[in-house]
Amino acid sequence: MIQIENLSKTFTLHNQGGAEIPVLTGASFSVAPGDCVALTGPSGAGKSTLMRLIYGNYRAASGHIRIGQLDVAQAAPRQIIALRRETLGYVSQFLRVVPRVPTREVVAEPLLALGTPREEAIARAEALLARLNLPERLWSLSPTTFSGGEQQRVNIARGFVHAYPALLLDEPTASLDAGNREVVLSLVEEAKARGAAIIGIFHDEAARDRLCDRQVDVGVFTPARAA
Amino acid sequence: MSGKFFEEFSQDFSKNLWGAPQPLLQVEGLSKFYGARRGCADVSFDLWPGEVMGIVGESGSGKTTLLNCLAGHLAPDTGRVLFDTRAHGMQDTVTMSEPERRMLGRTDWAFVHQHASDGLRMNVSAGGNVGERLMAVGARNYGDIRERATDWLGRVEISGDRIDDRPTAFSGGMRQRLQIARNLVTGPRLVFMDEPTGGLDVSVQARLLDLLRGLVREMGLSAIIVTHDLAVVRLLADRLMVMKDGQVVENGLTDQVLDDPQHGYTQLLVSSVLQV
Ligand SMILES: Nc1ncnc2c1ncn2[C@@H]1O[C@H](COP(=O)(O)OP(=O)(O)OP(=O)(O)O)[C@@H](O)[C@H]1O
Numbered sequence: 234m235i236q237i238e239n240l241s242k243t244f245t246l247h248n249q250g251g252a253e254i255p256v257l258t259g260a261s262f263s264v265a266p267g268d269c270v271a272l273t274g275p276s277g278a279g280k281s282t283l284m285r286l287i288y289g290n291y292r293a294a295s296g297h298i299r300i301g302q303l304d305v306a307q308a309a310p311r312q313i314i315a316l317r318r319e320t321l322g323y324v325s326q327f328l329r330v331v332p333r334v335p336t337r338e339v340v341a342e343p344l345l346a347l348g349t350p351r352e353e354a355i356a357r358a359e360a361l362l363a364r365l366n367l368p369e370r371l372w373s374l375s376p377t378t379f380s381g382g383e384q385q386r387v388n389i390a391r392g393f394v395h396a397y398p399a400l401l402l403d404e405p406t407a408s409l410d411a412g413n414r415e416v417v418l419s420l421v422e423e424a425k426a427r428g429a430a431i432i433g434i435f436h437d438e439a440a441r442d443r444l445c446d447r448q449v450d451v452g453v454f455t456p457a458r459a460a
Numbered sequence: 461m462s463g464k465f466f467e468e469f470s471q472d473f474s475k476n477l478w479g480a481p482q483p484l485l486q487v488e489g490l491s492k493f494y495g496a497r498r499g500c501a502d503v504s505f506d507l508w509p510g511e512v513m514g515i516v517g518e519s520g521s522g523k524t525t526l527l528n529c530l531a532g533h534l535a536p537d538t539g540r541v542l543f544d545t546r547a548h549g550m551q552d553t554v555t556m557s558e559p560e561r562r563m564l565g566r567t568d569w570a571f572v573h574q575h576a577s578d579g580l581r582m583n584v585s586a587g588g589n590v591g592e593r594l595m596a597v598g599a600r601n602y603g604d605i606r607e608r609a610t611d612w613l614g615r616v617e618i619s620g621d622r623i624d625d626r627p628t629a630f631s632g633g634m635r636q637r638l639q640i641a642r643n644l645v646t647g648p649r650l651v652f653m654d655e656p657t658g659g660l661d662v663s664v665q666a667r668l669l670d671l672l673r674g675l676v677r678e679m680g681l682s683a684i685i686v687t688h689d690l691a692v693v694r695l696l697a698d699r700l701m702v703m704k705d706g707q708v709v710e711n712g713l714t715d716q717v718l719d720d721p722q723h724g725y726t727q728l729l730v731s732s733v734l735q736v
Pocket residue numbers: 244254256274275276277278279280281282283719720
């Protein structure tokens with residue numbers, strides 16, 4: 234489902250003397266449907282960078298990122314948008330939303346974008362918010378003023394409301410209490426069971442051991458840096 | 461009734477969205493000079509049905525010049541602007557006859573100006589402003605026109621009891637919303653917007669953006685939005701084009717251009733604002 238081939242990424246800071254920051258070189262691995270792969274490695278190794286490259290949020294310097302039929306490294310914007318709408322979900326570390334939009338709409342939005350009838354989309358969003366124990370009185374409010382853990386649960390609900398065939402999870406259990414952490418772990422297990430290919434970053438080792446079939450050490454792809 | 465009219469359009473385009481066989485607009489080598497001064501130079505891009513493209517860049521970088529060339533308000537010096545017309549497929553709007561271009565301006569295109577006074581008739585009632593555009597495409601039944609005008613005022617959150625007021629009696633945000641209603645009532649396929657939220661309070665801006673987002677989504681519109689506000693493009697645009705000195709320096713998926721800018725100028729632009 235997801236195939237990374239010889240992927241490299243360097244940041245060039247044009248306004249800081251053209252400094253080059255090589256972050257990844259020759260990254261290669263793949264994730265089959267139903268598999269969960271953990272990205273590991275020390276802070277700054279490039280785990281989040283790799284995940285953003287796969288989502289098309291960062292631009293690859295070279296190499297391929299194949300998700301189903303599409304090579305994200307070569308794709309046109311509209312192809313990446315279609316991929317994100319239909320195929321590739323992403324639970325980022327931070328929620329970014331349009332001001333004024335109520336939580337239930339924020340969560341239903343991925344379904345509405347797919348053409349799901351409004352009533353059904355809202356019902357599914359609410360069911361997920363309830364499962365994640367987000368108090369019902371918050372559903373009609375914008376999540377911009379929510380606590381970290383509440384925002385994280387809105388973010389997770391948004392990422393699981395549609396049954397994406399591929400999922401990227403950046404620290405999905407961070408800032409959650411034990412009960413909600415358990416809900417998230419079951420959501421990931423259910424996604425695996427229905428055949429989703431999942432890539433995750435988990436500082437939570439117990440979660441990683443329970444969910445992941447394999448680990449990819451991103452440190453291996455760190456280029457030798459000039460001293 | 462207006463609901464049905466509206467549905468026909470949205471259905472028509474949801475079919476086409478993203479799976480469309482060809483772009484709605486193809487711009488090739490477009491340049492416009494004001495004497496020796498460069499307005500915009502050698503601009504090329506494709507816009508697909510349902511896509512929203514943002515154009516950002518510093519003051520004087522050629523954004524308005526480009527938009528005016530695309531919308532047929534200015535004649536470019538070189539280049540082609542191909543638009544997928546309903547009747548005849550791809551047509552170069554630069555070389556088509558003036559009446560044909562004017563017809564597109566009344567039907568398939570809409571233009572939302574930065575200053576509402578450039579896009580509205582200030583001495584005509586709100587209902588008249590919306591109705592006028594309908595009459596320009598042949599609507600004649602007064603009751604029907606008024607009903608559709610009322611419906612559109614509602615959509616842009618202007619209460620029906622203001623229908624007989626003139627825009628001079630409206631706030632800046634209301635005028636902008638009226639301009640949007642006037643433009644969208646005829647079900648255009650391509651909307652040009654020049655700084656649609658410029659000069660408005662932040663809270664009023666947020667409300668307008670929310671409204672625009674909803675309408676663009678519901679109607680499956682394609683749009684080109686000029687703005688200097690990176691938060692606006694982050695929220696509204698699928699794609700982003702960055703201009704400097706009349707030229708396009710970078711062009712791509714909006715969040716990629718903002719989060720991983722490749723060009724030095726874009727890096728400067730992005731790093732000069734607080735988190736967007
Ligand atoms: N947009 C960017 N521009 C410039 N450099 C960047 C950018 N994003 C990441 N980097 C650099 O890439 C390197 C890898 O960062 P990344 O965030 O991917 O690490 P990580 O493995 O996720 O670390 P952590 O475990 O601390 O989250 C760092 O040196 C970082 O400064």
